[in-house]
Amino acid sequence: MDKSTSEIGYKFCVSLDGSKYSEFGLDLTSLELFKKENDLLMAVHVKHLNQKSLPFNLQCENISSYATSKLVGKFMKDKYYVILQEPDKTYTHPLNQIHDYCVKNNVDYLIVGFHGTTENKKKDDITSGIMYLIKQIHIPCIIVKEFIPRDKKKNKGYVWLACIDTHLSRGWKALLKSFPLMKEEDELICLHLTSNDNEKKLVETEFYKLCKEFNIKKNKMNLAPFNSKQSIAQQIIEQVNFCDDAPDFIVLGHNSQKYDINSINQTPCVEIIRKAYTNIVFHS
Numbered sequence: 001m002d003k004s005t006s007e008i009g010y011k012f013c014v015s016l017d018g019s020k021y022s023e024f025g026l027d028l029t030s031l032e033l034f035k036k037e038n039d040l041l042m043a044v045h046v047k048h049l050n051q052k053s054l055p056f057n058l059q060c061e062n063i064s065s066y067a068t069s070k071l072v073g074k075f076m077k078d079k080y081y082v083i084l085q086e087p088d089k090t091y092t093h094p095l096n097q098i099h100d101y102c103v104k105n106n107v108d109y110l111i112v113g114f115h116g117t118t119e120n121k122k123k124d125d126i127t128s129g130i131m132y133l134i135k136q137i138h139i140p141c142i143i144v145k146e147f148i149p150r151d152k153k154k155n156k157g158y159v160w161l162a163c164i165d166t167h168l169s170r171g172w173k174a175l176l177k178s179f180p181l182m183k184e185e186d187e188l189i190c191l192h193l194t195s196n197d198n199e200k201k202l203v204e205t206e207f208y209k210l211c212k213e214f215n216i217k218k219n220k221m222n223l224a225p226f227n228s229k230q231s232i233a234q235q236i237i238e239q240v241n242f243c244d245d246a247p248d249f250i251v252l253g254h255n256s257q258k259y260d261i262n263s264i265n266q267t268p269c270v271e272i273i274r275k276a277y278t279n280i281v282f283h284s
Contacts, residue, residue, distance in 0.1 A: 009038035010108040010180060015098050016045040016067060018058040021113025024147035026070055028279075029111050032150055032158075033142075033181050034075075041080040043067040044101060046087055046094035058117055060084050095129045099137050107139065109177075114145045124274045134254065134270060134284065140177040143273060143280040148248070150185060157185030157218070160281075161247035163236050163272075164192050167202045170253025174283035178251045179214040181281070187218035189247070193226045193235055233268035233275075240276040247278055254284040 012029050016022045026043060034041055045067075047060045056062055067082045083101075091097040095112065102110050116127055133141055150157055160182060162175045175190075182188065190207045194200055204221050211219040227235055240247060254269035273280055 009035075009040065011040045011042065011106060012109050012111060013042045013044055013098065013102050013105075013107045014111045015095060015113070016043050016063050017094070017113065017116050018045075018063050019113050019115060019117045021115050021144055023066070023113075025111040025113050025142070025144040026067060028142070028144055028147045030071060030074055030080075033109075036075060036079065039079070041071065041075070042083060042101075042105070042107070043071070043080070044083045044085060044098050046085045046097050049087060093129055093132045095132050096136070099139075102139060109140050109142060109181075110137065111142045111144060114143050123277075126270065126274050130273065131270075133282070134273070138284055140174065141280075141282045142249075143282055145277065145279055150183070153248070154245075155185065155187070157183065157187060158248040159245060160186060160188045160249045160251060161222075161240065162188065162190045162207075162251040163253075164190055164203055164207070165194070165232075166199055167206055170255050170283060171251065172253070174251045174253040174281055175210070177283055178249070178281050179210070179216070182214070182216060184215070184217070186216070187220075188216050189220055189222050191222045191224065191236065191239055193224055193232060195226050231268065231271075233271040236268075236272055237275050240278055249279045249281055250276055251281045252283075254282065 012034060014022065014026050014029050016026065029041060045060060045063045048054055048058065051059050064082050064084055071080045071082070085097060088097055099110065112129065112133060114130065116129055118127070130143065160178060162171065162178070164171045164175065188211065190203065192200060192203050200223060207221060224235070224239070240250060250272065252269060252272060
């Protein structure tokens with residue numbers, strides 16, 4: 001990456017709710033995605049009502065103390081903020097309130113845990129917060145399901161799987177937003193499922209151009225043949241859950257305007273987010 005690009009700073013907002021998944025998000029952002037010299041991290045928690053009735057780990061003061069203890073030794077004071085917000089009843093969900101904060105503060109990435117604090121959730125349940133994100137949030141989001149540091153990975157880097165249907169699609173925009181999160185040790189795979197040879201050549205050509213521009217040396221195309229007997233979502237999920245080198249991130253786009261709000265549960269995007277056992281970089 002050239003100097004002018006590398007000097008751009010990014011704003012990360014981590015949604016905290018006291019769950020292990022939001023803690024994964026804080027660790028992932030602060031340890032692996034953040035560039036200390038020019039980025040800004042905001043850890044935001046919307047308070048629950050009746051704090052005294054909550055378990056200790058869900059009380060706002062404990063969440064604030066936990067986040068501060070994670071960040072204080074890593075960054076200068078002007079590189080992070082831990083923010084507690086009073087609940088605003090005009091918002092339908094805490095993520096709605098946090099999203100509004102992100103928009104007002106020109107945040108580049110919103111990081112959320114896949115599951116919140118509700119007990120007895122199944123592994124692939126979609127929460128109301130994630131559904132709100134899919135339907136309403138239009139800034140790049142990272143949905144966190146797990147956290148493994150880069151130095152614990154086999155090749156000391158992450159594997160990113162970009163799911164691209166067409167050039168300049170929402171998935172392509174999600175890919176563009178993912179490049180600043182990658183490091184030299186990482187590998188980027190472009191998965192393109194299509195029967196259109198012209199589109200295949202265009203995606204391949206433009207993908208390699210971007211890898212050169214952003215200095216992503218470990219890159220490859222996965223031009224898997226389209227299987228008409230399976231949905232696109234099923235084919236992508238198989239690439240994630242049943243491959244030898246499972247990706248650490250799926251890069252995924254979604255055009256919410258294409259779907260009726262009542263049928264969005266049946267969209268490929270929702271099925272992938274629900275069933276793929278990895279983190280998601282999502283852009284709608």
